[in-house]
Amino acid sequence: MSFFTKLRERLTRSSSKIGEGLDDIVGDGAPADDRAVVPADNKAPAPAEPSPPPAPDQPAPQQSSGLVGRLFGRGDAAAAEQPRRALDDEMLEELEDMLVQTDLGVETALRVTANIAEGRMGRRVSSTELKQLLAAEIARIMTPVAKPLPLYPRKPQVVLVVGVNGSGKTTTIGKLASQFKAAGKNVVIAAGDTFRAAAVEQLQVWGQRAGVPVMVAAQGSDPASLAFDAMTRAEAEGADLLMIDTAGRLQNRQDLMEELAKIVRVIRKKDPSAPHNTLLVLDATTGQNALSQVETFRKLADVSGLVMTKLDGTARGGVLVALADRFGLPIHAIGVGEQIDDLDAFDAEEFARALVGL
Numbered sequence: 001m002s003f004f005t006k007l008r009e010r011l012t013r014s015s016s017k018i019g020e021g022l023d024d025i026v027g028d029g030a031p032a033d034d035r036a037v038v039p040a041d042n043k044a045p046a047p048a049e050p051s052p053p054p055a056p057d058q059p060a061p062q063q064s065s066g067l068v069g070r071l072f073g074r075g076d077a078a079a080a081e082q083p084r085r086a087l088d089d090e091m092l093e094e095l096e097d098m099l100v101q102t103d104l105g106v107e108t109a110l111r112v113t114a115n116i117a118e119g120r121m122g123r124r125v126s127s128t129e130l131k132q133l134l135a136a137e138i139a140r141i142m143t144p145v146a147k148p149l150p151l152y153p154r155k156p157q158v159v160l161v162v163g164v165n166g167s168g169k170t171t172t173i174g175k176l177a178s179q180f181k182a183a184g185k186n187v188v189i190a191a192g193d194t195f196r197a198a199a200v201e202q203l204q205v206w207g208q209r210a211g212v213p214v215m216v217a218a219q220g221s222d223p224a225s226l227a228f229d230a231m232t233r234a235e236a237e238g239a240d241l242l243m244i245d246t247a248g249r250l251q252n253r254q255d256l257m258e259e260l261a262k263i264v265r266v267i268r269k270k271d272p273s274a275p276h277n278t279l280l281v282l283d284a285t286t287g288q289n290a291l292s293q294v295e296t297f298r299k300l301a302d303v304s305g306l307v308m309t310k311l312d313g314t315a316r317g318g319v320l321v322a323l324a325d326r327f328g329l330p331i332h333a334i335g336v337g338e339q340i341d342d343l344d345a346f347d348a349e350e351f352a353r354a355l356v357g358l
């Protein structure tokens with residue numbers, strides 16, 4: 001299954017909220033004669049005139065469904081039959097509200113709505129057209145930030161992974177390590193959240209799955225010292241990548257900041273240009289809270305890119321658009337499940353189409 005197919009299937013909580021929201025906006029405001037009306041007695045309306053039987057050399061109407069139908073314009077015919085509503089201030093306000101409710105955030109919702117309105121006021125649009133316009137706006141915002149994790153010739157390339165506990169750091173490291181390994185890269189993982197035995201065990205399980213060594217230290221020992229040892233080993237083995245997991249205790253920000261700063265100081269003794277990437281892992285289910293997590297972690301560490309996980313389990317996937325619009329940080333990958341291949345590079349157009357339910 002392609003990642004796009006998976007994304008479309010698993011993003012349904014978000015996409016149905018947005019897609020149905022758009023259907024409602026257009027349907028509710030469309031003039032009555034634009035809607036498919038079912039009479040009060042709940043019987044389907046009788047056709048005004050009986051349809052003529054198809055001519056012998058003409059395909060029967062039902063044969064135009066499916067692929068052939070789509071290829072020969074049934075989609076256009078179906079779109080033409082959809083209710084339409086004229087774009088006016090009231091409709092734009094409804095659109096804006098719906099986008100705010102689907103976690104795009106007020107600023108982004110305003111901007112997106114204004115761009116959709118520009119040059120189109122008074123135009124009668126169908127819900128499919130509105131979805132296409134919205135998808136295009138979302139793709140426009142997100143295309144500049146859709147950047148796979150950059151790979152450098154530097155060995156080892158050090159990737160520091162930060163984020164609150166439970167955001168999906170361990171899983172993301174496991175998935176990335178496994179994918180890099182499959183691509184022929186030599187990877188080492190360091191289990192830097194030394195205080196949480198469960199986190200270390202999880203990482204070891206992922207390491208085994210991926211066939212990648214995981215360096216661990218005694219519980220409660222200094223993560224910076226583990227990072228230094230991991231750096232030494234990665235250099236000695238000529239590893240391409242060293243991925244360092246870190247703690248995510250935001251309860252004591254000062255401690256966490258010092259811990260992260262110390263890890264960075266120590267690995268820079270070995271390579272002044274390290275870490276080459278600092279990935280912030282965000283959980284989509286936290287919705288708007290992801291925005292404040294970016295703000296917080298940018299103060300704690302030099303965040304160079306984002307990974308968003310759990311887009312499969314939430315109707316709040318729109319927050320990724322708000323993140324792209326607000327911070328402009330590269331989005332390297334998105335996660336849509338718990339399996340190794342449920343993480344892939346972020347593609348703006350695919351995401352935009354999946355998010356609006358196209």
Ligand SMILES: Nc1nc2c(ncn2[C@@H]2O[C@H](COP(=O)(O)OP(=O)(O)OP(=O)(O)O)[C@@H](O)[C@H]2O)c(=O)[nH]1
Pocket residue numbers: 163164165166167168169170171172193198199202248309310311312313335336337338342
């Ligand atoms: N549905 C779904 N679950 C995910 C995804 N990514 C991670 N998870 C799950 O989220 C939970 C937390 O993920 P972890 O990778 O352990 O998160 P962490 O940030 O390392 O958290 P700690 O180990 O508590 O520090 C686990 O049960 C994962 O299986 C995803 O994309 N989709």
